[in-house]
Amino acid sequence: MSAPILWIVLPFLTGGLILVLFGEKYSSYAGGMLSAILALTAVFIPIDTALLIGSISLKISPAVEVFGRSFQLNTTDAPLLAMIYGVSALWFFGAEASGKTLRFAPLGLIIVSLLTASIAVEPFLYAALFLAMATMLAVPMLVPLYQKPGRGTVRFIIYQIFAMPFILFSGWMLAGVEANPGNLASTLQAGLMLSMGFAFLFGIFPLYHWIPKLMEETSPYAASFLLWAFPTFTIIFALGFLDRYTWLRNTPQISNVILSSGIIMTATAGFFGAFQRHLGRTLAYAAIAETGLLLAAISLRSVDFLSIVFLILISRGVELSTWALAISVIKQKAYLLKFSDVQGLARKYPVATGALIFAHLSTTGFPLLGGFPPRLALWQELSSASPIAMLWIFLGMAGILISAIRSLATLVMADEDAKWEWNETWAQTAMLVIGTFGLILLGILPQVLQPFLRGLPALFEHLAQ
């Protein structure tokens, strides 16, 4: 057994089988179970180390060759695999509770396996091809056959596909730059190509306008899953570039460009988010602001920046899954999710409203919630690196906080004589409570992630130094 077969081929094939054989309800359980098993396997069974179970010797080899190129998942990848499949399990179990989420678990499983292939493939710049394929597979999850695709979906496809040529070509150019670092023109061209590719992938301002549209016109749960999965793998891909090419890592102008992109994303998303009157769109802008934070974090050259990045990624997974589930529950009553439709629904859906507000506050970096420790660490690092950057990011977060307060005010604005009800199902309540509890746990006891965080920076040997 090899690691790429276990964490790429197996979920890919199983996803396909679930899609064909299982109904909506059981596909969520099957997808969630498989993801949880794969996460636990990554935690407990070391890669490339022989294990003796009774008389049987078990060893997961790290690489497999396909058409002269290899797919590698080493021992250092294990914490990352555990994180990815662990958070995926949360998403897949939540899918059943979220209600109508078309083919979510099987397609989600296939998408996660393709995205895992993107971090395993060597040469690593071929990852762009897997990201493009994952994009295409995401569309049936977003657009059911009875619904016309909206502009957000079309823009999502175009932008993600657009990124692929830029990244592939920049990868080839970067190799030339490394061979001849003195050539300023080719360095500039390669940098520009790379920037364009990642601008499309991350949806850097102004290329993120499709995200709020997508949240408005598709299932919020499926769209939020993509807002978790794609930026997570794109960040790892981007860190791979920084780790691989010394000149990218050591050029201060590149760090400045990444930081500026992050600041602009966070500040503008916070500004626009504060004026939204749609629950889905507020989530979209909060996710954009958080992607901006991730970019600001990878621009840092401090010792702990990798830990900050991974801490944001983990809390983001819990925040978005809880928030999206809460919105999906509310959507069953108020389909359009506009403020005018959801007014006073806190008395009908108290658990969903509570989870939504907790998740929303967590993205603003509210104390004692999951988003707080990484933001505190980021502000601390930025305060010495660039106080102005810290101020802009703080303003962006303030915008997201305003949108959280507005959402809360709208949801609790019920008639005085309206009775409290409990309309969430047991499954929905359980998943929402688990998510909220997870956020509180990550906020109060962030050290529970220490075993993961200790191992994750080893993925990038040069950046971790």
Place this chain on the structure above:
Amino acid sequence: MGIDVISWVAVVFVLISAASMLTVRDWRFALGALALQYLAAFWLVSRHLPFAMSSIKLIAGWMTIAILGITRLNQTELDTDADTIHTGGTIFQAILMGIVALSAAGATPLIENAIPGMGLPVIMGGLALIGAGVINLGMTSDILRVTIGLLTMLSGFEIIYAAVESAILVTGLLALVNLGLGILGSYLLLAGYIPLTSPEEEEL
């Protein structure tokens, strides 16, 4: 010399097919032009890749066209609006395509200087297709046209990328991306077109 002439003829085909896809409203004509474009792209790609690998691009491209064509063939109701010819728009698009062709012609020698050995026709054909694809994407939100725009842009990129990367895995994955775009375009064309009926309604 003879091969160079054929390569330039392929570039002319690329320009004609790209201009036709932009200006002519009839979807059958657009898909026909796309087929011609894949043939020209195949020739340009074969300047740097072996015949077998180049033919993968041609076959994948034509399969994509077949998928899109079969799907669109069953949507006769859409023909009335989409196939109307708007002369003003057509002239504007033709001018845009002219600008793309001129820009590509201007940039070709510069890229040949920067990356020697690619060949002028390969660069010219690739750039023209990338430009035409981007224009197509910028001017429409019609699903078929968006898919054609993406496929055009990608085939332009593939022509240039074939000159610098010849890995089998990349060729295979790019063919998969092309086929995937065809299937995706087909799915999106069908989405919303099929009325949703429950089994109870069907029984009635």
